[in-house]
Amino acid sequence: SYELTQPLSVSVAPGQTATITCEGDNIGGKHVHWSQQKPGQAPILIIYRDNIRPSGIPERFSGSNSGNTATLTISGAHAGDEADYYCQVWVSATAVFGGGTKLTVL
Amino acid sequence: QVQLVESGGGLVKPGGSLRVSCAASGFTFSDYYMSWIRQAPGKGLEWISHISESSTNLFYADSVKGRFTISRDNAKNSLFLQMDSLRAEDTAVYFCARLDIVTTALDYWGQGTLVTVSS
Numbered sequence: 196s197y198e199l200t201q202p203l204s205v206s207v208a209p210g211q212t213a214t215i216t217c218e219g220d221n222i223g224g225k226h227v228h229w230s231q232q233k234p235g236q237a238p239i240l241i242i243y244r245d246n247i248r249p250s251g252i253p254e255r256f257s258g259s260n261s262g263n264t265a266t267l268t269i270s271g272a273h274a275g276d277e278a279d280y281y282c283q284v285w286v287s288a289t290a291v292f293g294g295g296t297k298l299t300v301l
Numbered sequence: 302q303v304q305l306v307e308s309g310g311g312l313v314k315p316g317g318s319l320r321v322s323c324a325a326s327g328f329t330f331s332d333y334y335m336s337w338i339r340q341a342p343g344k345g346l347e348w349i350s351h352i353s354e355s356s357t358n359l360f361y362a363d364s365v366k367g368r369f370t371i372s373r374d375n376a377k378n379s380l381f382l383q384m385d386s387l388r389a390e391d392t393a394v395y396f397c398a399r400l401d402i403v404t405t406a407l408d409y410w411g412q413g414t415l416v417t418v419s420s
Contacts, residue, residue, distance in 0.1 A: 228405070238396070240410075243405075243408070289348065290336070
C-alpha cells in the first residue's frame with residue numbers, strides 16, 4: 196500500500212520560515228493536498244493540487260512537489276500557525292494521508 | 302457559506318451498530334462527492350469512504366469494508382454512515398467532508414462526531 200511519511204514535529208522561531216515535508220514514492224506524479232488542524236477543530240484545506248491556495252488562505256502558505264517529496268512552506272510563522280499539518284494524495288480512488296506534523300512556533 | 306454538521310455519535314458496545322449523519326448546507330449538495338474521514342484519539346486522519354453525487358459509485362477503506370455503508374439523501378442534503386459490527390479500534394471522531402472531484406481536494410469539513418466503542 197502507498198505510504199506518505201511526514202516528520203512528527205517541526206519547530207520554528209516566530210517570523211521565520213517553517214518547512215514541512217511529505218515523502219512518498221514518486222509523489223511528484225500525484226497531486227498533493229495539505230490541511231491544517233488546530234486542537235479540537237476540524238481540518239482546513241490550505242493547499243490543493245500541490246501549490247494552489249483556497250480563497251482566504253494567506254500567501255504565507257505555499258507548496259511544491261517534485262520527485263519523492265512534497266513540501267509545505269510557511270513564511271513568517273507566528274503563534275497562530277501552531278497546528279497539525281497533513282498531506283494527502285489519492286491512490287486508486289483511495290485517499291491516503293500522511294501521519295501529520297505538529298508545528299511549534301517558539 | 303458551506304456548512305457540514307455531523308450528528309449521531311455516542312457510546313456503543315463492541316459488535317453493535319450506529320448510524321452517523323451529516324447535514325449539508327450552503328452549496329448544491331447533489332453536485333458533489335462526499336467523504337467520511339475518522340481520527341482516533343491522539344492519532345492522525347484516516348479516510349474511510351466516499352460516495353458519488355448520485356450514489357452510483359461507492360468506495361471504502363479495507364479497514365471498514367463489509368462493515369460500514371455510506372449513503373446519501375440528496376433531497377434532504379444529508380450524508381450517512383451506517384456502522385455495523387463495531388470494534389474498539391473504530392473509536393474515533395468521524396468527520397464528513399465535501400470532495401471536489403475537479404480539484405480532488407477535500408475542501409470543506411464538518412466539526413466531527415465522536416463514536417466510542419466500549420463495553
